[in-house]
Amino acid sequence: MSAVSNHGATPYYFVPGPSRHPVMAAIGLFFVILGAGQWVNGHGWGAWSLLLGMVIWLTVLYQWFGDAISESQSGQYSDRIDVSFRWSMSWFIFSEVMFFAAFFGALYWARNHSLPMLGNLDHQVLWPDFKAIWPSAMAGLTASPAGTVEPFTTMGPWPIPTINTGILLTSGITLTIAHHALIAGQRAKTIFWMWVTVLLGVVFLGFQAYEYMHAYSELNLKLTSGIYGSTFYMLTGFHGFHVFLGMLMLLIITLRLTKGHFTADRHFGFEGAAWYWHFVDVVWLGLYIVVYWM
Amino acid sequence: VESLPGGPAVNQTDLHPPVTKIAAEVQTLHYGLMIVCLAIFVAVFGVMFYSILKHRKSVGAKSANFHESVSVEIAWTIVPFIIVTAMGFAATKTVVAQKDTSNADLTIKATGYQWKWGYDYLKGEGEGINFLATLDTAQREMSNSGHPSGDNYLLKVDNPLVVPVGKKVRIITTANDVIHAWMVPAFGVKQDAIPGFVRDTWFKAEQTGDFYGQCAELCGKEHAYMPIHVKVLSAEDYSAWVQGKKKELAAKADDPSKVWTQADLVARGEKVYASNCAVCHKADGKGAGPIKALDGSTKVLDADKMVQVQVLLNGQNNGAMPAWKQLSDTEIAAVITYTKNSWSNKTGQTVQPSEVVAARK
Amino acid sequence: MSAVLDHHGDHAHDHAHDHPHGWRRWVFATNHKDIGTLYLLFSFTMLMIGGILALCIRAELFQPGLQFFNPELFNQFTTMHGLIMVFGAVMPAFVGFANWMIPLQIGASDMAFARMNNFSFWLMIPAALMLVSSFFMPGGAPAAGWTLYAPLTLQMGPSMDAGIFAMHILGASSIMGSINIIVTILNMRAPGMTLMKMPLFAWTWLITAYLLIAVMPVLAGAITMTLTDRHFGTNFFNPAGGGDPIMYQHIFWFFGHPEVYIMILPAFGIVSAIIPAFARKKLFGYTSMVYATGSIAILSFIVWAHHMYTTGMPVTGQLFFMYATMLIAVPTGVKVFNWIATMWRGSMTFETPMLFAVGFLFVFSMGGFTGLILSMAPIDQQLQDTYYVVAHFHYVLVAGSLYALFAGVYYWGPKWTGVMYSETRGRIHFWGSLVFFNVTFFPMHFLGLAGMPRRYADYPMQFTDFNQIASIGAFGFGLMQVYFFLFVVVPMMRGKGEKAPQKPWEGAEGLEWEVPSPAPFHTFENPPKLDITATKVIG
Numbered sequence A: 001m002s003a004v005s006n007h008g009a010t011p012y013y014f015v016p017g018p019s020r021h022p023v024m025a026a027i028g029l030f031f032v033i034l035g036a037g038q039w040v041n042g043h044g045w046g047a048w049s050l051l052l053g054m055v056i057w058l059t060v061l062y063q064w065f066g067d068a069i070s071e072s073q074s075g076q077y078s079d080r081i082d083v084s085f086r087w088s089m090s091w092f093i094f095s096e097v098m099f100f101a102a103f104f105g106a107l108y109w110a111r112n113h114s115l116p117m118l119g120n121l122d123h124q125v126l127w128p129d130f131k132a133i134w135p136s137a138m139a140g141l142t143a144s145p146a147g148t149v150e151p152f153t154t155m156g157p158w159p160i161p162t163i164n165t166g167i168l169l170t171s172g173i174t175l176t177i178a179h180h181a182l183i184a185g186q187r188a189k190t191i192f193w194m195w196v197t198v199l200l201g202v203v204f205l206g207f208q209a210y211e212y213m214h215a216y217s218e219l220n221l222k223l224t225s226g227i228y229g230s231t232f233y234m235l236t237g238f239h240g241f242h243v244f245l246g247m248l249m250l251l252i253i254t255l256r257l258t259k260g261h262f263t264a265d266r267h268f269g270f271e272g273a274a275w276y277w278h279f280v281d282v283v284w285l286g287l288y289i290v291v292y293w294m
Numbered sequence B: 001v002e003s004l005p006g007g008p009a010v011n012q013t014d015l016h017p018p019v020t021k022i023a024a025e026v027q028t029l030h031y032g033l034m035i036v037c038l039a040i041f042v043a044v045f046g047v048m049f050y051s052i053l054k055h056r057k058s059v060g061a062k063s064a065n066f067h068e069s070v071s072v073e074i075a076w077t078i079v080p081f082i083i084v085t086a087m088g089f090a091a092t093k094t095v096v097a098q099k100d101t102s103n104a105d106l107t108i109k110a111t112g113y114q115w116k117w118g119y120d121y122l123k124g125e126g127e128g129i130n131f132l133a134t135l136d137t138a139q140r141e142m143s144n145s146g147h148p149s150g151d152n153y154l155l156k157v158d159n160p161l162v163v164p165v166g167k168k169v170r171i172i173t174t175a176n177d178v179i180h181a182w183m184v185p186a187f188g189v190k191q192d193a194i195p196g197f198v199r200d201t202w203f204k205a206e207q208t209g210d211f212y213g214q215c216a217e218l219c220g221k222e223h224a225y226m227p228i229h230v231k232v233l234s235a236e237d238y239s240a241w242v243q244g245k246k247k248e249l250a251a252k253a254d255d256p257s258k259v260w261t262q263a264d265l266v267a268r269g270e271k272v273y274a275s276n277c278a279v280c281h282k283a284d285g286k287g288a289g290p291i292k293a294l295d296g297s298t299k300v301l302d303a304d305k306m307v308q309v310q311v312l313l314n315g316q317n318n319g320a321m322p323a324w325k326q327l328s329d330t331e332i333a334a335v336i337t338y339t340k341n342s343w344s345n346k347t348g349q350t351v352q353p354s355e356v357v358a359a360r361k
Numbered sequence C: 001m002s003a004v005l006d007h008h009g010d011h012a013h014d015h016a017h018d019h020p021h022g023w024r025r026w027v028f029a030t031n032h033k034d035i036g037t038l039y040l041l042f043s044f045t046m047l048m049i050g051g052i053l054a055l056c057i058r059a060e061l062f063q064p065g066l067q068f069f070n071p072e073l074f075n076q077f078t079t080m081h082g083l084i085m086v087f088g089a090v091m092p093a094f095v096g097f098a099n100w101m102i103p104l105q106i107g108a109s110d111m112a113f114a115r116m117n118n119f120s121f122w123l124m125i126p127a128a129l130m131l132v133s134s135f136f137m138p139g140g141a142p143a144a145g146w147t148l149y150a151p152l153t154l155q156m157g158p159s160m161d162a163g164i165f166a167m168h169i170l171g172a173s174s175i176m177g178s179i180n181i182i183v184t185i186l187n188m189r190a191p192g193m194t195l196m197k198m199p200l201f202a203w204t205w206l207i208t209a210y211l212l213i214a215v216m217p218v219l220a221g222a223i224t225m226t227l228t229d230r231h232f233g234t235n236f237f238n239p240a241g242g243g244d245p246i247m248y249q250h251i252f253w254f255f256g257h258p259e260v261y262i263m264i265l266p267a268f269g270i271v272s273a274i275i276p277a278f279a280r281k282k283l284f285g286y287t288s289m290v291y292a293t294g295s296i297a298i299l300s301f302i303v304w305a306h307h308m309y310t311t312g313m314p315v316t317g318q319l320f321f322m323y324a325t326m327l328i329a330v331p332t333g334v335k336v337f338n339w340i341a342t343m344w345r346g347s348m349t350f351e352t353p354m355l356f357a358v359g360f361l362f363v364f365s366m367g368g369f370t371g372l373i374l375s376m377a378p379i380d381q382q383l384q385d386t387y388y389v390v391a392h393f394h395y396v397l398v399a400g401s402l403y404a405l406f407a408g409v410y411y412w413g414p415k416w417t418g419v420m421y422s423e424t425r426g427r428i429h430f431w432g433s434l435v436f437f438n439v440t441f442f443p444m445h446f447l448g449l450a451g452m453p454r455r456y457a458d459y460p461m462q463f464t465d466f467n468q469i470a471s472i473g474a475f476g477f478g479l480m481q482v483y484f485f486l487f488v489v490v491p492m493m494r495g496k497g498e499k500a501p502q503k504p505w506e507g508a509e510g511l512e513w514e515v516p517s518p519a520p521f522h523t524f525e526n527p528p529k530l531d532i533t534a535t536k537v538i539g
């Protein structure tokens, strides 16, 4: 199953031999989607299928990345492969940008087109008493023409989102310090600053979880809070999920660093995770402005 | 089968004969565009077939070796650019005219329901009239039988929309459940009806007669069975119709505070059921596939009558069971009483219109 | 089939130890050629399933009245036919071509990420299983059309969720496949294979992959919102809570329109390889072909609302989208003209690949012209959601994408399998398909002009004759594809037929013809030295 064409020298372009990881991962995801589809429809067993699928999938990923890491460590990856990784990570991040674009687009459309339209003169035929004002622009409104949404308070930028902004920006700096340390060959320092970065990620997620709890219990701001709640939770939740992923990536990189992986001039694994982290950071800035301030 | 005037003709190969200015303009545009496209097509593929005939190896053609020419390339970028821009210009005026719904003589709201149209005359002569237009039930049965007949098959409705000739009629579309589209080809009109939103379109019919269309946006299983029939009448006939319709509506209007006997409610409810509910839940109340049976349903049998009232007023399962709030209080009361006392359901409960009024808040 | 593909022994580059056998070879594959074959077989299977659904549709529409299926089931057929054809048949087929041909054409040893490549393939299997099996779920398969418009999707049963998750997985597969293709092209070209010397097929795929990465996530976003609206109480598409059903359409078509070019650009690439080969003359206007492809891709992002003229956009919106859409005719026209100029004063022969390529050109353009007619807002007001649209997109998809795929199978099939197809059978397949295709879909223009709406299980009596003609044509067309499968594909896979030379086509150019037929398991393990045109290996 493992690497071939390995006669000590680095091949021009390493092509792995047959591998059971892809098909196993696909089987894992099969159970995931099978389970998810059933679970959302109220079939309890779906949750188990989903869990089983996740376990399979994560196990496979662990082995798969393990293979890749040992191939990398054994010097199979030429510079050209390094370039491939760079390209692929960039394009992957581009795809994530477009994923976020769909949700930002939804927010834009709902706020600037649908809502004003629902409140205009023509629409008084349907919604005679509706005032089309985005909830964050006036306290107490729900932007729900049918009045079906319970009153809620919107989430302002103070204090948690602003603290979180600070945390993410700081984490960008600590990550850069770690990177410079790695380039300078100061492994202990790298590892230290990586742990700080991971920790900042965790704190961010902690604050966000707290913010959600606060929203649910005190502001009555829920997923069901009309279009405001929908876009608020979709954007921040999807972002939070990406922070979680990025944090995991950084954690894995940190653990690898403690194992002695990466050199001062060859450490794309590190850089890829860092790019992803910065991307998550930038998306947050967008969110911070359009979701919390506007 | 014969052609249906105002509806499809047998083996019709062109747009409907236009009955409005817009439809006429559309037809002209279509002819114009067809001619231009055909001309380009013939020219371009004429060259290709000439080449196929002459430049084949079997007739001894030797291949030349040119493979670039900037001037030619620029030419065949610019010329099509000019052509399409000209096409765009030609259409612009019609686009603007089509969207101009101002200064209408008559405004009618058309609401799409799964699966019927509701019409409310909002402004102009006839204001206040409202009714539902449903496919004639015999047509639906014919469809099921697999052996339909009739020139107006699938186009016959119980209450056609009636409008005066030569007047600008503004149609406001909206919907109750999912998206539908209100289309009358002879008028050159098609407008999606979107739940929660209103859109509008207009027409000014230039001749009297009957004109037909169908719902043009996938709206669920009975999508093919919610036709549109517009009757265009002369001004006098229209006024007469308005008078008649108003009287009819006044006579039919139910007083929601009236107290009914159970037998009367069941009798009335059976009719309401047949024309609204039976498509899905079936005449025997057994439902089919994903559609719940009413016969023996816990919600129908529930001792708390409000359970079923709420289902009818608000729908259920994301609107898979649509809300029926457009029915009158009496109709809702009647149909609930009917289902509570039909088939194997023997609750003996009666729901009075006043209870529905209360439930509406 | 493995019998044929296994046969490679004499090639110097082969590593015996790197050459798996039996089922492991396919299931654990990391070889681009094997994965390409898997993709092609998968897509052909889906074409059959989608085709059978189409035949069910046509059978029901043979006469007015309901003969075979209830309207609910009919809508499920329509929806699943569209989804399966688009996501199961056409897109994977082009990925299969990309897998087989791009490394060969640019002198790369394999795809950039061989394991991820296999992952992209195997992800399609669970997704396809979920999609197809949704017919057996309570309430049946999704029946809201392949466009999955809200709020109708909110009414669907549990199968809708299966469908949504399946689409997520297909999207992930497409994105990974596209990243692989882009990276392979950008990073693995043999020295001397500059971008502007690359075969157009690689170019069109480069641009297609870019489109895919840009729009598949947007589709995922749209259907994720559908999912949360269905189950988690959000109100994205529910006006009562401030949402908007039209918002779904905007997001969907922002994906949907580039999607249709995703299905045609690689077809352009295939045709651009075939026409010069059989005209024995270099492709005319290579550079402008590249720019035209790029322009189509860029324009495709700003035309989406031509699918939404009847939703009631403001005048300015209608005009903007109308003009932008019409503009696409310009770069597409450049391509058509270039192909014809390539044929002009060539020395043409008409083997089956060329027949399909010319057929493509002719019939696809008819579809392009009807597209132009649809793009004119006032006319579309009449034609939207009628059979005219159905006619338009089958002209561009079946006679466009599918014909190009057939052309490509005949053209490169000998390279894949090492045997030639039978020319007579190829011709029968072509002429049969051409005739029956037009019999099926041409009358649909008339139906649409006369106002027959699409997604209808039943129709007024006056539409009967044209529907009958279309149905007869559809069965004929289906039979031609069965013929293709049994008499062309199966014999080639089993290695029956004349042995194919390394370069079966006199006028063909490119690195794929520099390796033996069938292409050995490993090719270009070390980058080849190329001549100045980058079409020949010189060392």
Ligand code: HEA
Pocket: B040, B044, B079, B080, B081, B083, B084, C147, C260, C261, C263, C264, C306, C307, C325, C326, C328, C329, C332, C333, C334, C336, C364, C365, C366, C367, C368, C369, C370, C371, C372, C374, C375, C376, C380, C383, C384, C385, C389, C392, C393, C396, C397, C400, C401
């Ligand atoms: C391969 C797929 C493909 C391709 C290539 C195209 C190409 C085009 N399409 Fe099509 N289209 C679809 C697939 C495709 N389409 C599908 C699937 C749908 C329906 C989706 C659904 O609702 O389910 C659809 C629907 C659709 C609509 C919406 C119809 C409606 O629902 O109301 C419109 C409207 O503008 C349109 C327009 C066009 C145009 C202008 C082109 C242009 O790109 C065509 C350009 C080509 C030419 C014009 C011919 C060659 C050019 C010349 C020879 C040059 C000279 C010409 C001139 C100067 C005019 N298409």
Ligand code: HEA
Pocket: C047, C048, C050, C051, C052, C054, C055, C057, C058, C078, C079, C081, C082, C083, C085, C086, C090, C144, C145, C146, C147, C390, C394, C397, C398, C401, C402, C440, C454, C455, C456, C474, C477, C478, C479, C481, C482, C485
């Ligand atoms: C690339 C995509 C593609 C392809 C190839 C096709 C191919 C065909 N399509 Fe499809 N079609 C779509 C994409 C495609 N379609 C889309 C996107 C829609 C819109 C869906 C929607 O509205 O949501 C649509 C809708 C659509 C409709 C409208 C349905 C409606 O509005 O209700 C119709 C009706 O005639 C139709 C017919 C056909 C036919 C007859 C073929 C034929 O070309 C098919 C030919 C048949 C075969 C290729 C099968 C042959 C196999 C066998 C006969 C079995 C043999 C078995 C063995 C050998 C084991 N299609």
Ligand code: CUA
Pocket: B112, B113, B115, B179, B180, B181, B215, B216, B217, B218, B219, B220, B222, B223, B224, B226
């Ligand atoms: Cu209503 Cu289709």
Ligand SMILES: [Cu+2]
Pocket: C256, C257, C260, C303, C304, C306, C307
């Ligand atoms: Cu389009």
